[in-house]
Ligand SMILES: Nc1ncnc2c1ncn2[C@@H]1O[C@H](COP(=O)(O)OP(=O)(O)OP(=O)(O)O)[C@@H](O)[C@H]1O
């Protein structure tokens with residue numbers, strides 16, 4: 396069964412200047428897919444456009460059987476497409492609890508408290524000072540809050556844009572352990588990641604985006620060989636691509 | 639120097655503070671300086687005046703204008719105010735639908751929206767002059783005696799009522815914004831509207847609520863000013879500078895800040911009048927505005943961006 400289907404998709408910030416230039420792929424329910432590629436390739440633009448944050452300039456996006464092309468992001472959040480942006484992904488002027496409470500508005504009132512508690516159990520760091528402003532959290536804790544916010548609604552499909560960016564190696568390990576656990580509960584995962592090696596650990600399939608187009612779509616196994624990746628990253632040495 | 643300036647300042651400050659709340663909310667949630675906000679006060683006052691006149695003509699026998707207790711107005715005024723608030727809200731919604739909303743959807747720069755609001759302000763003001771003429775009008779003709787409050791201060795029951803009503807409204811609104819899901823959503827949208835959508839917040843709904851609160855309070859402020867002073871087509875325009883000064887002094891986005899800013903501007907005006915003379919009143923808000931922008935641009939309760 397297809398969880399997300401993207402067909403000849405074009406998107407960008409300016410109608411005359413598509414950044415994502417005709418991308419097609421399907422993600423099956425329960426699959427974990429990574430999106431990799433050099434800086435500026437359009438990875439963030441692709442996931443933002445799927446999530447309704449960037450103007451869609453052509454093509455089609457389907458969530459399950461529903462056509463969601465051009466749907467506003469709040470509607471997508473309600474339909475079960477979780478999205479964690481790369482930057483500015485929490486409300487720093489609100490408390491940790493308030494961040495979770497906003498997300499909890501999407502679940503039935505009777506389940507809200509339980510879902511928030513579940514997230515506090517999954518991310519104990521957040522439970523320590525739930526009434527502190529989220530802006531006081533460290534970089535790693537912010538990523539956890541961002542993930543917790545998205546997970547709270549039990550979305551069938553979760554897209555994360557570089558959840559490990561700027562984290563220490565130890566925290567990267569922690570974030571990826573969490574993502575693996577989440578994936579094991581049956582959540583379909585789409586993961587944009589610079590940290591290719593880590594991403595390939597938990598995903599079974601990789602999309603390589605170069606200059607707004609898909610340069611490769613296949614099992615991650617094939618990309619374990621740094622050379623392939625380097626070649627696909629056009630002009631980047633394999634060492635840099637893997638760093 | 640007499641303590642009366644404190645009472646005068648507080649009374650003027652309540653109108654400025656209530657008006658500044660709407661301004662600060664539109665500024666932080668819709669992200670533009672809304673020059674029509676002053677005219678919402680004037681329109682609120684005139685709409686309430688019209689409803690009150692209509693009501694007086696319709697059911698004069700029911701004593702709509704017979705003064706309620708110590709106050710100068712009858713039960714017709716509170717009823718008219720509620721209808722006036724509703725009409726003011728409809729006016730702002732219509733303006734948003736016809737003008738601001740269109741510009742927003744087109745992704746217009748903030749400066750374009752500000753200029754549009756400037757034009758709309760002139761149009762709304764001229765329309766008032768056209769419909770009601772430039773002659774001042776009054777919500778009540780009753781004379782009130784100012785009661786002594788001690789220390790040589792005096793205030794009329796109407797004046798004390800406006801101070802009390804402002805306090806109640808501000809406390810209620812602050813509870814709404816800090817404790818309810820919609821209040822949370824408003825704070826979220828003011829920090830980052832794109833992220834609010836990702837969290838599942840329908841930004842359009844939050845914008846609607848912002849107009850409702852801003853227009854409602856503008857109408858109350860206009861009616862209070864009309865009750866204590868008079869109603870003129872330029873009343874809102876004349877309040878624009880104090881409104882902006884209060885919102886910026888309080889810190890853009892802060893509701894208690896807007897009210898405290900309003901009270902400070904009102905008090906500063908009252909003392910300036912007493913010390914330097916009435917011709918200095920208009921300059922006070924300007925001086926405060928410039929000083930805040932130079933010394934502490936985030937205002938008293940503003941968050942650094
Ligand atoms: N908000 C924006 N407005 C206009 N152009 C943008 C915006 N964000 C990104 N771009 C442009 O879109 C292109 C793709 O950027 P994008 O952020 O999607 O790349 P990316 O693959 O996610 O890069 P990174 O690995 O650095 O996160 C870049 O040329 C960038 O300059």
Ligand SMILES: [Mg+2]
Nearest residue numbers: 438439440481
């Ligand atoms: Mg990116």
